[in-house]
Amino acid sequence: MNKFTLRQSLLLLLTATIWGVAFVAQSVGMDYVQPFTFNAVRNLIGAAVLVPVIALLNKNNRKSAGDKQTSRKNLLAGGLSCGVILFIASSLQQFGIQYTSVGKAGFITAMYIVLVPIFGIFLHQKTGLRVWAAVAMAIAGLYLLCMTGDSQALNFGDILLILCAVAFSFHILVIDHFTPLVDGVKMSCIQFFTCGVLSFVCMLLFETPEISQILAAWLPILYAGVMSCGVAYTLQIVGQRGMNPTVASLILSLESVISLLSGWVILHQRLSGRELMGRVIMFAAIILVQLPGKRD
Numbered sequence: 001m002n003k004f005t006l007r008q009s010l011l012l013l014l015t016a017t018i019w020g021v022a023f024v025a026q027s028v029g030m031d032y033v034q035p036f037t038f039n040a041v042r043n044l045i046g047a048a049v050l051v052p053v054i055a056l057l058n059k060n061n062r063k064s065a066g067d068k069q070t071s072r073k074n075l076l077a078g079g080l081s082c083g084v085i086l087f088i089a090s091s092l093q094q095f096g097i098q099y100t101s102v103g104k105a106g107f108i109t110a111m112y113i114v115l116v117p118i119f120g121i122f123l124h125q126k127t128g129l130r131v132w133a134a135v136a137m138a139i140a141g142l143y144l145l146c147m148t149g150d151s152q153a154l155n156f157g158d159i160l161l162i163l164c165a166v167a168f169s170f171h172i173l174v175i176d177h178f179t180p181l182v183d184g185v186k187m188s189c190i191q192f193f194t195c196g197v198l199s200f201v202c203m204l205l206f207e208t209p210e211i212s213q214i215l216a217a218w219l220p221i222l223y224a225g226v227m228s229c230g231v232a233y234t235l236q237i238v239g240q241r242g243m244n245p246t247v248a249s250l251i252l253s254l255e256s257v258i259s260l261l262s263g264w265v266i267l268h269q270r271l272s273g274r275e276l277m278g279r280v281i282m283f284a285a286i287i288l289v290q291l292p293g294k295r296d
Contacts, residue, residue, distance in 0.1 A: 004242065011239030012251040015232045020258025022228035023106075024266050029220035032213045035094030036203040039087075041214060041221050043196030046229025050189040057185060071182060078178030079187045083194025085174060086233075089167035090195065091202070092160045099157025106256050108161040110142050113253040115169035117246040123173065130288065131246050137285035138250055144278030145256055172252075175237055176245040184237035192229050250286060257282050 029038050097105045114135050178187060203209055214221065240248045257279050 008239050008241065008243050009247075009251060011235050012243070012248055013254065015235040015239060016252050016254040017258050018227050018232035018235075019252075019255040020260075021262045021266075022224055022232070023255075023259040024262050025220035025223040025228070029217045029224065030094075030097075032217035033209065033221075034203075034207045035091065035098075036199050036207050037209040037214065038217075038221065038224070039090050039094060040196055040199035040203045042225040042229055043086075043090075043192045043199060045222065045225025046233070047189050047192035047196060049226050049230035050185055050192070050234065054183075054186055054189060057183070074178060074181040075183065075186055075190065078174070078182050079190025080194055081174050082171060082178070082187065082191035084198070085167055085171045086191055087195040087198040089164050089171055091199070092164035092167060096157045096160035096164055100155055100161065105157070105161055106145070106259065107142050108158055109165050109168070110253045110256050111139075111162070111165040112169040112172065113138050113142075113246075113249045115165060116172050116249040119169055119173060120245060131244070131250075134250055134285040134288045135246070137281055137288065138253055141278045141281030141285060142253070142256055144274050144281065145260060169249075172240070172245050172249055175240050176243075176248070179237055179241040184241065185234055188230075188234040188237050192233070254282065254286060 026038070033041075093105075093109060096108075117131065117135060236248075236252065260275060260279065
């Protein structure tokens with residue numbers, strides 16, 4: 001593994017870690033506010049956090065007028081596209097969790113790791129046999145981790161989460177398309193602002209938000225906004241640059257493992273032997289896909 005691949009992999013692993021811990025914040029926050037309200041506030045916070053970062057980066061960024069015009073067009077297209085898809089995916093996830101178990105929700109949402117290479121075929125992206133083997137291992141590990149109840153039949157919430165996984169798959173592929181063309185931090189800011197505005201409109205139309213409820217959930221919302229949105233999604237955009245999107249999705253899927261560990265450490269939830277085995281298989285899949293070999 002070269003230094004560039006190692007660095008990008010570590011950035012994506014850090015992203016997965018932040019997202020995994022965010023499941024705890026998201027669960028606690030939903031005790032106070034409704035889905036669109038939670039998404040609206042967290043995404044607008046995420047966009048606001050990146051504004052001073054962009055201002056600092058612009059001081060050292062010098063481009064010709066032609067390059068800036070082309071970059072602005074790609075930046076706007078990428079940011080708006082990612083923002084709309086993120087709004088769809090996060091909304092489906094928030095509502096889907098309300099109708100099914102957390103374990104099943106984690107498993108179905110993480111199905112993007114197998115959907116990304118499938119959709120990538122239609123985009124003429126080559127994926128090696130070793131990556132497909134790692135995908136199969138990751139799916140098996142996620143099954144052991146998440147499908148730990150007696151109820152394993154699909155319900156309305158499961159259908160919403162399947163659609164959520166499809167949306168996140170497109171999100172990864174769209175990011176993969178635009179990251180070589182634009183500034184990742186700026187695109188991340190635009191996507192959060194877009195997602196936040198769309199969520200805010202839906203909040204006003206379909207929910208009854210109260211300032212007191214939002215203030216009561218300040219800590220989980222702040223973590224979700226600053227860390228999960230502002231930091232993690234930006235790390236995803238930067239980390240995916242130059243990476244095979246299938247490999248990136250496998251690393252990002254470790255959020256399921258980390259969310260399990262977060263529940264164990266923070267919420268004192270116990271891990272069964274089945275869940276421990278799933279975690280081992282998940283880590284084995286990530287190691288397999290990162291081993292030196294022919295370029296996938």
